[in-house]
Amino acid sequence: MTLTTKSEWKSFGGTLSVHEHESKVTGTPMTFAVYSPPGDGPFPVLWYLSGLTCNWSNVMEKSGLQRIASELGLMIIAPDTSPRGDNVANDDAYDLGQGAGFYLSATQEPWAQHYKMDEYILSELTRLVAKNFNGDMERQGVFGHSMGGHGAITFALKNPDHFKSCSAFSPITSPSVVPWGEKAFIAYLGKDKSAWAAYDATELVRSGHTTEAHILIDTGLADDFREVHLKPEIFKGVCEAAGQKLTSRLQEGYDHSYYFVATFMEDHLRWHAEALK
Numbered sequence: 001m002t003l004t005t006k007s008e009w010k011s012f013g014g015t016l017s018v019h020e021h022e023s024k025v026t027g028t029p030m031t032f033a034v035y036s037p038p039g040d041g042p043f044p045v046l047w048y049l050s051g052l053t054c055n056w057s058n059v060m061e062k063s064g065l066q067r068i069a070s071e072l073g074l075m076i077i078a079p080d081t082s083p084r085g086d087n088v089a090n091d092d093a094y095d096l097g098q099g100a101g102f103y104l105s106a107t108q109e110p111w112a113q114h115y116k117m118d119e120y121i122l123s124e125l126t127r128l129v130a131k132n133f134n135g136d137m138e139r140q141g142v143f144g145h146s147m148g149g150h151g152a153i154t155f156a157l158k159n160p161d162h163f164k165s166c167s168a169f170s171p172i173t174s175p176s177v178v179p180w181g182e183k184a185f186i187a188y189l190g191k192d193k194s195a196w197a198a199y200d201a202t203e204l205v206r207s208g209h210t211t212e213a214h215i216l217i218d219t220g221l222a223d224d225f226r227e228v229h230l231k232p233e234i235f236k237g238v239c240e241a242a243g244q245k246l247t248s249r250l251q252e253g254y255d256h257s258y259y260f261v262a263t264f265m266e267d268h269l270r271w272h273a274e275a276l277k
């Protein structure tokens, strides 16, 4: 697996770098970013899964995570949100296709050939990171925003030995019953809802998938997507019933933007550092 480094910047004593490689899983070139803190490592590895329309750059450019990741000695990996390219299926809408891969493996055409973001991140990209960066792969955590916050929770619930910490900013929590999720699941997984449960955080907890990790969720009360697409209260209810440790906070006045993510980024990084130490 050849890795091409596209950019590299020194930041808060560490290094932010952007890399491209040919993915066997997606069958496309894939780009991702790594923030490596100063020092020799090995460092705990924290995966950040971004939301709709994003790539590696949104969180690295807008959240200000480098200062605290540097202080805490956390390595942060930011994958893309979908395969991309002229030969990759797409849709004109912002919430389907390129930039909106929903961290699943599609079974339906025209998506099935390239849209395999869960397998890509959990197998190929994880091996590639282990080989090329000084991460401690025994200490991995996962977090994310919106579609990526939901991806992070499903990754943690389905791989409790792999991820020892988990948090999310304004995640979708019950995709099967909200418009963003229903649209994506019908397209990627088909109309048969029995195929959806494996990719729905609420359904996963309901069917007995839990993690030792204490999940942290922050959602803004002024987030225009909260009542229609995010519904943190549904996830809170199933976690309480299942005994899944969860701190779900509602933040007065905050919306869905990276101004909100940046505000609570330090809390989330400290949450992961504590769990991964």
Ligand SMILES: N[C@@H](CCC(=O)N[C@@H](CS)C(=O)NCC(=O)O)C(=O)O
Residues within 6 Å of the ligand: 050, 051, 052, 053, 054, 058, 062, 094, 145, 146, 147, 256, 257, 258
């Ligand atoms: N109004 C947005 C909807 C998508 C959106 O809000 N995306 C969020 C994640 S779900 C985001 O982080 N956007 C990029 C950014 O703010 O940098 C659009 O049409 O682009």
